[in-house]
Amino acid sequence: MAEHLSTSARAAGAQPVPIAERLRRRRRIGESMIQALLWLCGAVSILTTLGIVIVLGRESWLFFGDEAVSLIEFFGSTTWQPAIGHFGIWPLLLSTLITSTIAISVAVPIGLAAAIYLSEYASPRVRAWIKPILEILAGIPTVVYGFFALYFMTPLLRAIFGPDTVQIFNMASAGLVMGIMITPIICSMSEDALSAVPRALREGAYGLGATRFEVATRVVLPAALSGILAAVIVGVSRAIGETMIVAIAAGAGPNFTFNPFQAAETMTGHIARISGGDISYASIDYNSLFAIGLTLFVMTLSLNLLSQRIVRRFREVYE
Amino acid sequence: MNTRRELNRLPTGADLRADIRRRRRRGLFYRWLLLSSIVLALLSLTTLLLNIANDAFGLVALEYRRDPDTLGPAPLAELEQDQLIAILSENLSRNRLRVLEREAPLAQRSVEELRTLVLEEVARQRVVESATLFDSLFQRAATEAALREHHPNARIVFRSWLNWSFLATPMASQPEFAGIRTALLGSLWVIGLTILFAFPLGVGAAIYLEEYATPNRFNRLIQTNINNLAGVPSIIYGMLGLAIFVRALSRLTSGQAFGIANDNGRTILAAALTMALLILPLIIINAQEAIRAVPRSLRQASYALGATKWQTIWHHVLPVAFPGILTGNILAVSRAIGETAPLIVVGASTYITFDPQGPFSKFTVLPIQIYNWIAQPQEEFRRIAAAAIIVLLVMLLSLNSVAIVLRNRLRKSL
Numbered sequence: 001m002a003e004h005l006s007t008s009a010r011a012a013g014a015q016p017v018p019i020a021e022r023l024r025r026r027r028r029i030g031e032s033m034i035q036a037l038l039w040l041c042g043a044v045s046i047l048t049t050l051g052i053v054i055v056l057g058r059e060s061w062l063f064f065g066d067e068a069v070s071l072i073e074f075f076g077s078t079t080w081q082p083a084i085g086h087f088g089i090w091p092l093l094l095s096t097l098i099t100s101t102i103a104i105s106v107a108v109p110i111g112l113a114a115a116i117y118l119s120e121y122a123s124p125r126v127r128a129w130i131k132p133i134l135e136i137l138a139g140i141p142t143v144v145y146g147f148f149a150l151y152f153m154t155p156l157l158r159a160i161f162g163p164d165t166v167q168i169f170n171m172a173s174a175g176l177v178m179g180i181m182i183t184p185i186i187c188s189m190s191e192d193a194l195s196a197v198p199r200a201l202r203e204g205a206y207g208l209g210a211t212r213f214e215v216a217t218r219v220v221l222p223a224a225l226s227g228i229l230a231a232v233i234v235g236v237s238r239a240i241g242e243t244m245i246v247a248i249a250a251g252a253g254p255n256f257t258f259n260p261f262q263a264a265e266t267m268t269g270h271i272a273r274i275s276g277g278d279i280s281y282a283s284i285d286y287n288s289l290f291a292i293g294l295t296l297f298v299m300t301l302s303l304n305l306l307s308q309r310i311v312r313r314f315r316e317v318y319e
Numbered sequence: 320m321n322t323r324r325e326l327n328r329l330p331t332g333a334d335l336r337a338d339i340r341r342r343r344r345r346g347l348f349y350r351w352l353l354l355s356s357i358v359l360a361l362l363s364l365t366t367l368l369l370n371i372a373n374d375a376f377g378l379v380a381l382e383y384r385r386d387p388d389t390l391g392p393a394p395l396a397e398l399e400q401d402q403l404i405a406i407l408s409e410n411l412s413r414n415r416l417r418v419l420e421r422e423a424p425l426a427q428r429s430v431e432e433l434r435t436l437v438l439e440e441v442a443r444q445r446v447v448e449s450a451t452l453f454d455s456l457f458q459r460a461a462t463e464a465a466l467r468e469h470h471p472n473a474r475i476v477f478r479s480w481l482n483w484s485f486l487a488t489p490m491a492s493q494p495e496f497a498g499i500r501t502a503l504l505g506s507l508w509v510i511g512l513t514i515l516f517a518f519p520l521g522v523g524a525a526i527y528l529e530e531y532a533t534p535n536r537f538n539r540l541i542q543t544n545i546n547n548l549a550g551v552p553s554i555i556y557g558m559l560g561l562a563i564f565v566r567a568l569s570r571l572t573s574g575q576a577f578g579i580a581n582d583n584g585r586t587i588l589a590a591a592l593t594m595a596l597l598i599l600p601l602i603i604i605n606a607q608e609a610i611r612a613v614p615r616s617l618r619q620a621s622y623a624l625g626a627t628k629w630q631t632i633w634h635h636v637l638p639v640a641f642p643g644i645l646t647g648n649i650l651a652v653s654r655a656i657g658e659t660a661p662l663i664v665v666g667a668s669t670y671i672t673f674d675p676q677g678p679f680s681k682f683t684v685l686p687i688q689i690y691n692w693i694a695q696p697q698e699e700f701r702r703i704a705a706a707a708i709i710v711l712l713v714m715l716l717s718l719n720s721v722a723i724v725l726r727n728r729l730r731k732s733l
Contacts, residue, residue, distance in 0.1 A: 023625075028627060029675060030629070031627055031628060031629050034629050035527075035531055035628075037523065038523045038524070038526050038527035038531060039527055039531070040523075041519075041520050041521075041522075041524040041526075041527060042523075042524040042525030042527040042528055042538075042541050043531070043541070044524065044599065045521055045541060045544050045545050045548060045599065045603070046540070046541060046544055046598065047526060048410075048548060048559070048599070049544050049547070049548060049598050051559055052551065052555060052556075052559050053562060055558065055562040056558065056560055058553075069547055109356070110356045110359055110360060111356075112355045113352070113353045113355075113356035113357075114323070114356045114360055114615075116353055116689075117350075117353040117354055117356065117357055118357075118467060119351065121350060121354075122533075130357060130361075132723060133361060133364065134360065135719070135723075136364065136719070137360065137363075137364050139653060139654075139657075139715060139719055140367070140657070140712070140715075141656075141657025141658070141686055141711060141715070142659065142688050143657070143658065143659045143662075143686045143690050143693075143708075144367070144657075144708050144711070144712065145367075145663065145691075145702060146690070147370075147371070147689070147693055147705070147708060148366075148367045148370060148371075150693060151374070151701065152366065152367070152370045174584050180360075180363045180367075183360055184360075187360075211343060211345075211346040212346055212347035212350070213345065213349045213350065213555065214346070215340070217349075222632070234550065237550055237552075240552070241551075241552025241553070241554065241555070242552070243553065243554045243659075243660035244659050244660055244686075244690065245551070247660075248690065248693055248694070252658070257655060268552065268554050268660070271554055271557075271664065272660055272663050272664065275557070275558075275561060275663065275664040275666075276663045276664070276666075281566055282546070289558065290558060290562075293554070294557055294560045296552060296554075296555065297551065297552075297555050300551065300552055301547060301551070303550075304546075304547055304550035305547065307545060308543075308547075313733070319490075
């Protein structure tokens, strides 16, 4: 103790810098190295994004640089037949849009209604049961949903509308099952938005004599609308990027049709089918996949950015 | 003024009571409507599971070229290893035997495998028709009669397509002899390596973002970027993996740089790297939440005792955040196990009969095996696809329940 005192006294005598300051100034190589290492871990995510952008951009550049391809044809033509040099993305894009629209029109009503029930009506005990089950639904691999679409939904549709109308592979069954797949996502995101609405708003409405349903639809729902909108947008982006269900159930081969009971390949389905085979790296087929991938990436990225923007705005209102 | 006039128009007396009754009734009606959406969701989950079970079990009609129980001195199920080998070498052509020996020496094969071989090669067992579980249970007599009528010589037995030999045997061209051994091992290899890459990177990034990052432009960029990466479709990651890990780094991922003769980079290593990038954002976001939940006072106490930043993080923050981080990781891993699309693009092969030997092996994984079987036209492939789905779902559910139990424990302790 005495020795300790004397050293610190000596130190104070010899150097006017206080000990706390000296400790702070001391170089700690180990600490800095760890910090640099952790920084690198964070930077990997930036590298991933850069990687995606560079890879998609470079191969698409090669694709559009080919004399057989023109940008106008890519975004304007309705035939995709690489074998004879026709690269119009519309057949693929259209079936992506049709399956996503079907999925969203299933998922939004069911997901939103379930969210309203969970946040406004359900007792904590019921919620404790329902939420894990919804999580299970959200955790089922999409290849399993594909099985369900092909072997349950398609026969069902064929039994209802007749096997002549509904083809074995069709966009409707893929879309419907995709709707079931994204229902839990929309439900849980909307429920978060609904629960974030302050209690005082509800109590004010109850105080004016509103019924529970009126509170839910006229007070809570409008207040949470932006959060719900964000959930719907995320759902759309999921539907557009979903691969396995459409690869299994929507059919192989691009087909420009508005009829949901016909087979038509989506963008993701096309990428999966073509790249699954032994494709040569130098071919225009290979490059064309990346042009489709870039289109897909731009679509989902802008949807995600839009949704994040909406959420951020919505948070500002209540904080 | 306006409001007062409206107030005067509001219902009173009997009108008011009728109005309230009407609104209540409407509320009740919509309540049931809302509830029905939840019922609908539960119903689809049940239908999905029943639909899978319906295909994975059921009556089958078996036909044999030769009765398996008359091949040896005793019924097939009771034969020993050397007796089985004797049957094989008696009945098979020399060429076929040599091929089998080259795949794996007969003497080293398990009794199970040998029995399957005898059934497949000598008895020439074929499943000629199979029925679904519900038909087999609820209309047993009619189903059996139909099977017997179609195949008068067949033996009709109840078969669980999900059985031990299904788990233990590799891929085969005949659905009744095909198994998921290689796919399961492939999945385990890919997932193991994925965890190895993604866990340290993800947790490291989360620590950096939560503990070190000052809110400057670059760090904000990282954060936004991670949120965006979480929403990128998985197939895009597959294309990234194909272009970078399979093609550009093919010398590394094919193992040529380490003296392994592989012609391309479509290996376990490339798949695991791709998968690691895919689940990284998920791991980071979850780990960040866990770290953020650690109370500030804990850190301040540690600093007050003179600990450095890293000492504080390593000895105080991480141990407290660990269960939360683990939960997030398990959820991310269970996502990776079921993920199919990126691995199709990266190029998992579908027909592989040998076990993966290491990171530079060609491989297949469970979801891709399932996808491949779904794409086959014969009904029996659909049965084994259903059986493989059950294996996959059991794996995922047990992982997820571990995560849920961990989370609940954590919630109690906080």
